[in-house]
Amino acid sequence: MISIIQAITLKGHVTDECVDMEEILSLVRPSREEEEMVARVASELVEVFSSGLSARGHGDVEVTVQGSVAHGTWLPGEFDIDVFAAFPKTYGPEAIRSGRALSLLADIATAAGIPWSTRYAQHPYLTLRYGGFRADVVPCIRIEMGERPITATDRTPLHTLYLRDKLKGKEDEVRLLKAFMKVGGIYGAEVGIGGFSGYLAELLIVEYGSFKETVRAAKSWRPRQVIDVEGHYSPPSLARKRFDSPLIIIDPVDPARNAAAAVTLEAMSTFIAMSLAFTEKPSPSFFKPGPPSPAFSPLLVLMAPYPAGEPPDSVWGQLRRASSSLANALRARGFQVYRNGQWTDEESEAAVFIAMESLELSPLQLMKGPPAGSLESLSFLRKHVNAEMGPFIAGDRWYAVERRKVRDAVDAIKEEMPSMPAMIKSASIIKVSNREELESLSKRLREAVLVFLSRPTWLQP
Numbered sequence: 001m002i003s004i005i006q007a008i009t010l011k012g013h014v015t016d017e018c019v020d021m022e023e024i025l026s027l028v029r030p031s032r033e034e035e036e037m038v039a040r041v042a043s044e045l046v047e048v049f050s051s052g053l054s055a056r057g058h059g060d061v062e063v064t065v066q067g068s069v070a071h072g073t074w075l076p077g078e079f080d081i082d083v084f085a086a087f088p089k090t091y092g093p094e095a096i097r098s099g100r101a102l103s104l105l106a107d108i109a110t111a112a113g114i115p116w117s118t119r120y121a122q123h124p125y126l127t128l129r130y131g132g133f134r135a136d137v138v139p140c141i142r143i144e145m146g147e148r149p150i151t152a153t154d155r156t157p158l159h160t161l162y163l164r165d166k167l168k169g170k171e172d173e174v175r176l177l178k179a180f181m182k183v184g185g186i187y188g189a190e191v192g193i194g195g196f197s198g199y200l201a202e203l204l205i206v207e208y209g210s211f212k213e214t215v216r217a218a219k220s221w222r223p224r225q226v227i228d229v230e231g232h233y234s235p236p237s238l239a240r241k242r243f244d245s246p247l248i249i250i251d252p253v254d255p256a257r258n259a260a261a262a263v264t265l266e267a268m269s270t271f272i273a274m275s276l277a278f279t280e281k282p283s284p285s286f287f288k289p290g291p292p293s294p295a296f297s298p299l300l301v302l303m304a305p306y307p308a309g310e311p312p313d314s315v316w317g318q319l320r321r322a323s324s325s326l327a328n329a330l331r332a333r334g335f336q337v338y339r340n341g342q343w344t345d346e347e348s349e350a351a352v353f354i355a356m357e358s359l360e361l362s363p364l365q366l367m368k369g370p371p372a373g374s375l376e377s378l379s380f381l382r383k384h385v386n387a388e389m390g391p392f393i394a395g396d397r398w399y400a401v402e403r404r405k406v407r408d409a410v411d412a413i414k415e416e417m418p419s420m421p422a423m424i425k426s427a428s429i430i431k432v433s434n435r436e437e438l439e440s441l442s443k444r445l446r447e448a449v450l451v452f453l454s455r456p457t458w459l460q461p
């Protein structure tokens, strides 16, 4: 039987902790058939696009497989095949930004009978389904190692060049790290997650050598941690001056980029906490998603239709900002807010959740006034002359007890609506006072709320 640490540290740093881990490796490692199928489909796609480009007089565009498929680090069933078409600089960035390169690639997909749709992240690209897999086809400008990128995706082929030898034999270490991050809800650089990209997981394995060494190091990370694999910044404080993020991981192929700019303080702290918990007590629950174990607190759910045509990153950003500003507005009115969150399925539903002690405040409220001898006290006394109780002096200042104008959390939220984005303005506000009322939510929204109310599945009692 393989021990957890033997299996995790494939390079042979064996310790005496014994948790069976063979099963975990089988979960994170694709089967031989999947590997063969992915390789075949990827090379067919390269062939479709490179021969299509040549036939249209663009034989100078280089088509290659990139990302986790090229690096051999994908998690079974959870990846896109990334196909990049690198246009020579002579085409100019306009060819990419205007969508001309994209139309050319779309034409080729249509001619090959492959259904496609376009996506715009920072950069236009095609997504398609082919041979049972999802693939992204991304145009970029070809640059050499050491050159500045011209568009947002030009670095990607350089990443693959950089990682080629460095990850050899360590692919499963990357997979363990990705699965671990996924269980923590911190895998993915998209705004909705604010976590670690696949490329960051790969760089961490380059820096620390194995999954186990990565978590061993990460448990001592602190905010403003700098990881600079190629030592571009010396001392590291120079990198801190340049990049203003909780985690700074210098992109080895472009020292002007913090590859960890998307990682939020919450995601970084979650990774540190998981690393500490795992080193203390390794367990398979760190690699397998478990069912949520929800507690309950009263909550408000703002539920809106997904704004058609808006990119998910922008919607997640709006939800995140609305969620935290509504939570602050409730706090400012005296509500005890425990936690706020947001969710969207990126298709039809979007929601903000605010968990709180109670959805209704008591009728009266203590107002703290200025120091008794101050000039401002005169206006405080005028304002509260008809208070329910007081004004009175306690210690060195005035106080008064007044009747609250807004006691209901829904009314408080409605007052904040004018400053909210259109999506939130159109939201219905639902009070969930007990577990049964969760049943009124759609299945997917209910699941998201249950996750929000649960302790992390990796947290061992």
Ligand SMILES: Nc1ccn([C@@H]2O[C@H](COP(=O)(O)OP(=O)(O)OP(=O)(O)O)[C@@H](O)[C@H]2O)c(=O)n1
Pocket (backbone or CB within 6 Å): 066, 067, 068, 069, 073, 074, 075, 078, 079, 080, 082, 155, 156, 157, 159, 160, 189, 197, 198, 199, 262
């Ligand atoms: N925040 C990001 C996301 C992606 N990339 C680049 O885009 C490539 C493909 O990234 P993506 O498709 O997002 O993920 P993978 O790394 O392929 O990981 P997986 O599909 O296994 O999740 C990466 O290798 C990297 O070069 C990057 O530099 N920074």
